[in-house]
Amino acid sequence: MEAYFAAHDRVCTPDTVNYRLQEIGARAGFEKTVSGSNLRMTFGKMLAEKGFDAEIVRRVMGFRDTNQGKEMAQRYFVLSEEHGNPPYYCGEKTDSGDPCRRTVFFPDSVCYHHE
Secondary structure, three states: OHHHHHHOOOOOOHHHHHHHHHHHHHHHOOOOOOOHHHHHHHHHHHHHHOOOOHHHHHHHOOOOOOHHHHHHHHHHHHHHHOOOOOOEEOOOEOOOOOEOOOEEOOOOOOOHHHO
């Protein structure tokens, strides 16, 4: 067992992973570049489109339980909305008196800044 790990004991950098993913994508015939970032974004979008709760998406994607983490998870729902689902907006009054235009998950919800 030690011999195996000694022979395979090398650091895999993000560049190495992306290079290997590009090779795999090219062999599969993908026209677009495949990267770790693309795969992560696709996975998050798929969770949102499958109807998973925002809290579940946040936790699966590894975002902290903060307003910023919730906003980061919300982008996957926005991406899925750009592909055919209607966007919903917060609508709460901002400091300027205008309605908030942040996207939300459901028609009657408010964004995290107005909870």
